[in-house]
Amino acid sequence: MRNVLAHIDRNLDSDLDLDAVSRAAAFSKFHFHRQFAAVFGLSLHRYVQLMRMRRASHRLTSSEMPTVTDIAIEAGYDAPEAFARAFRQRLGQSPSSFRKSPDWGAWLAAFGPLDNARNKLMHIVFDRNDVVVREVACTPVAMIEHRGDRSAIGETRERFMRWRKAAGLPPESSPSFMVFRSERMPANPADYSMDLCVATDRPIAANDAQVKPGTIPGGRCAVLRYPGNTDNLEPAALYLYRDWLPASGEEARDFPLYCQRRLALVPGMSAHEVVVELFLPLK
Numbered sequence: 001m002r003n004v005l006a007h008i009d010r011n012l013d014s015d016l017d018l019d020a021v022s023r024a025a026a027f028s029k030f031h032f033h034r035q036f037a038a039v040f041g042l043s044l045h046r047y048v049q050l051m052r053m054r055r056a057s058h059r060l061t062s063s064e065m066p067t068v069t070d071i072a073i074e075a076g077y078d079a080p081e082a083f084a085r086a087f088r089q090r091l092g093q094s095p096s097s098f099r100k101s102p103d104w105g106a107w108l109a110a111f112g113p114l115d116n117a118r119n120k121l122m123h124i125v126f127d128r129n130d131v132v133v134r135e136v137a138c139t140p141v142a143m144i145e146h147r148g149d150r151s152a153i154g155e156t157r158e159r160f161m162r163w164r165k166a167a168g169l170p171p172e173s174s175p176s177f178m179v180f181r182s183e184r185m186p187a188n189p190a191d192y193s194m195d196l197c198v199a200t201d202r203p204i205a206a207n208d209a210q211v212k213p214g215t216i217p218g219g220r221c222a223v224l225r226y227p228g229n230t231d232n233l234e235p236a237a238l239y240l241y242r243d244w245l246p247a248s249g250e251e252a253r254d255f256p257l258y259c260q261r262r263l264a265l266v267p268g269m270s271a272h273e274v275v276v277e278l279f280l281p282l283k
Helices: 002-010 018-025 029-040 044-060 068-074 080-091 095-100 104-110 112-121 150-167 234-248
Strands: 131-136 139-147 176-180 193-199 212-216 219-226 258-263 274-281
Touching (some): 018 029, 044 068, 068 080, 080 095, 080 104, 104 112, 139 150
């Protein structure tokens, strides 16, 4: 089933009906749809539909500004009107309204079933051999702070990405970092706190996006590579704190857990081939 999800990730623009996906999974199509629904709690059709719709929502707010018609076709709709109806039904906004002023709270609620489905099977079991202790160089960064409910992260991220593109710091050449200053789901949602960063040693001029210079300090770190792109590094963080750290004899340094995301420089690379590493600073 992990291979099935990877196949869907790689082929969102291709035919992903029951026959095609069951062949890729080497499962009987007579049983596959029941197996898929039993594991993920969603039908194959619904899962693919949600994946395409989530990608469409990201495309709508991307700095590339593709047309709604192009996004509709990419999402598998014959006409932009049909796409608009489905989009409004799912997110409560028209595509054009979402592009101008996205409601990220509604977005999180709309795609919660998709994240729940993936987390059921994409939970990774780690062991001590997956963790490497290494010396990390000090990294100057441009950063934007997000403080408050996670439902507003999308807005912060879009503001940061617009600034980043204007500054000429593409993901292909400038690694991205996230510094986690709170739990992923604090008891009080308003207590959520994290920083979005991009590596650069350029001076950061005053700007409307509220991006400012910062530093990720160097030193020893326990590094755990996550196999694939994900928005939920909580299982990896729990493994480092609960299992690896007590058994290692190491002591955590006074700097938060952070991750680095970078694109693997491979021809034909797609979004799911992002390399993600989680860093636990050590004394």
